[in-house]
Structures are given as structure tokens and as C-alpha cells.
Amino acid sequence: MDVGRMELRGRPVLRELRFSVAAGERVVLLGVNGCGKTTLLKLMDGLAFPQEGAVRWRGRALDAPALAGAAFRRAFRGEVALLFQNVDAMLFNPSVADEIAFGPRQLGVAEPEVEARVARWAGAFELTALLERPPFELSGGEKKRVAMAALMAVGPKVLLLDEPTAGLDPASAGRLVDFLAGLERVTVVTSTHHLTLAEELGTRAVLLGPDRPGVLFDGPTAALLGDERALVESGLAHRHVHAHGVEVHAHFHVHDTE
Numbered sequence: 001m002d003v004g005r006m007e008l009r010g011r012p013v014l015r016e017l018r019f020s021v022a023a024g025e026r027v028v029l030l031g032v033n034g035c036g037k038t039t040l041l042k043l044m045d046g047l048a049f050p051q052e053g054a055v056r057w058r059g060r061a062l063d064a065p066a067l068a069g070a071a072f073r074r075a076f077r078g079e080v081a082l083l084f085q086n087v088d089a090m091l092f093n094p095s096v097a098d099e100i101a102f103g104p105r106q107l108g109v110a111e112p113e114v115e116a117r118v119a120r121w122a123g124a125f126e127l128t129a130l131l132e133r134p135p136f137e138l139s140g141g142e143k144k145r146v147a148m149a150a151l152m153a154v155g156p157k158v159l160l161l162d163e164p165t166a167g168l169d170p171a172s173a174g175r176l177v178d179f180l181a182g183l184e185r186v187t188v189v190t191s192t193h194h195l196t197l198a199e200e201l202g203t204r205a206v207l208l209g210p211d212r213p214g215v216l217f218d219g220p221t222a223a224l225l226g227d228e229r230a231l232v233e234s235g236l237a238h239r240h241v242h243a244h245g246v247e248v249h250a251h252f253h254v255h256d257t258e
């Protein structure tokens with residue numbers, strides 16, 4: 001993507017942002033609240049478009065005219081799936097089973113195969129006992145698992161995950177991280193502001209700054225975690241200064257709370 005300028009309601013959100021993701025990469029997208037992670041994932045999912053610049057998918061412009069074409073839209077939506085930060089925005093079917101079946105049905109998958117996918121992904125995300133329940137009455141963590149199962153049922157090659165572990169208990173977050181780590185031949189771009197999960201979520205880290213344009217860091221996640229300057233500049237870590245009597249010392253501190 002090559003985004004010169006992205007505004008929402010006249011407010012600049014992203015500027016001078018250039019990077020690309022290769023097939024099979026695991027990228028963790030990091031930055032403080034409001035730095036533009038969600039907006040970036042929406043750009044990559046063709047749900048928003050920059051005022052200046054372009055987003056490309058397989059070398060083709062991902063813009064409104066391209067997505068208006070049925071063949072392109074079908075190919076793109078069949079390959080690229082976005083997990084919304086607020087999963088309530090994704091769940092609208094009367095039952096969990098219908099929710100998981102929705103994507104494959106939209107893509108014209110035959111009914112016996114739809115049913116097989118529902119069973120497979122309900123099993124993978126421990127939803128089998130919940131298949132007849134309406135999604136809106138589930139817990140936050142259960143809803144997130146339903147949304148993940150619904151995405152996986154489409155058989156995406158690219159997963160865009162917006163804070164997938166937010167609101168999950170530690171065991172559920174761990175199971176999701178393990179699930180993602182076990183996926184083969186899937187490109188995964190995951191946003192988080194949890195540095196403790198960054199290395200598990202992506203071997204490559206892309207760090208957005210709080211208000212300066214461009215990418216503050218793009219490289220191996222392990223290298224970012226050792227780059228105190230970039231972490232402090234991004235706002236994901238800061239220096240505490242303490243006075244103990246006459247002695248003053250500063251130490252590096254990573255923010256990692258929900």
C-alpha cells in the first residue's frame with residue numbers, strides 16, 4: 001500500500017504510509033490507541049479508501065470501481081477476511097450456525113459443504129454446544145470465537161485481525177495465538193497494543209507512531225522489542241523517573257494493559 005493521505009471526516013488519520021505484505025507473512029501491527037491501526041486494516045480490507053495514494057491487492061488497485069466488479073469482489077472477499085475490533089458489528093444472524101454458514105453461502109458454496117464447514121469450524125473454536133444460540137446473547141469471548149469461525153469458514157488466504165485477543169481471558173487468548181501460529185499458507189496481519197503478545201502474533205512488526213507520518217519501525221518483532229527509542233517514540237513504552245531520597249533513576253517501562 002502506498003497511502004499519501006487518509007482522512008476521516010476531514011481529520012487526517014494516516015499519512016505517508018508505505019509498506020507491502022508478502023504471501024504467508026505474519027505481521028503484527030502495533031501502535032497506541034488512535035494511531036490508525038483499525039483504519040489501516042480497513043484500507044487493506046477495501047472498506048475505506050485513501051484520499052491520496054493507493055492500496056493494491058495482487059498488483060491491482062483495491063478501490064471502489066474495482067470492488068464494484070462482481071468477479072473482483074468475489075475473488076477478493078473469498079481471499080481476504082477482516083475480524084472487526086468490535087465483533088458485534090459482524091454478528092447479525094439468528095444462530096451461531098447461520099453466522100458461520102453466512103460467508104460460504106454468500107460465496108455460492110454448495111449446502112453439504114457449507115454444513116461441513118460449520119461443523120469443522122464450530123469444532124475448532126469450541127462452539128458446537130452453542131450452534132443454535134443467537135450470537136447476540138453470547139459472552140464477549142464467545143462472540144469473538146464465533147466471528148473467527150465465521151471468517152475461517154470462508155477459507156481466507158489473508159486474515160486481517162483487529163485486536164483479536166482484546167477481551168479474551170488468558171487461556172482463550174493463548175488458544176487463539178496457538179491457532180494462528182498453526183495456520184499454514186495463510187497471511188496474517190494482526191493489530192495489537194499488547195507488546196507481550198507481539199512476538200507470538202508476528203515475526204515482522206510494523207509500528208505506527210502516535211502523530212508523526214509513516215511507519216516508525218518495520219522489521220523483525222524481536223528487534224523492535226529491543227528498540228527502546230522506537231517504543232518510547234511510539235508511546236507503547238515510556239521512561240519513569242523516580243526520586244528515592246537524593247538518588248534519581250529512570251527506568252524503561254512497557255505499557256501492557258487492556
Ligand SMILES: Nc1ncnc2c1ncn2[C@@H]1O[C@H](COP(=O)(O)OP(=O)(O)OP(=O)(O)O)[C@@H](O)[C@H]1O
Pocket residue numbers: 008009011013031032033034035036037038039040085193
Ligand atoms: N469514522 C471516523 N470519523 C472520524 N474520525 C475517525 C473515524 N474513525 C476513526 N477516526 C479517527 O482516526 C484515528 C485513528 O483511529 P483508529 O480506529 O484507526 O485507531 P486505532 O489505532 O485502531 O486505535 P485503538 O487502538 O484505540 O483501536 C483516531 O484519531 C480516530 O478518532
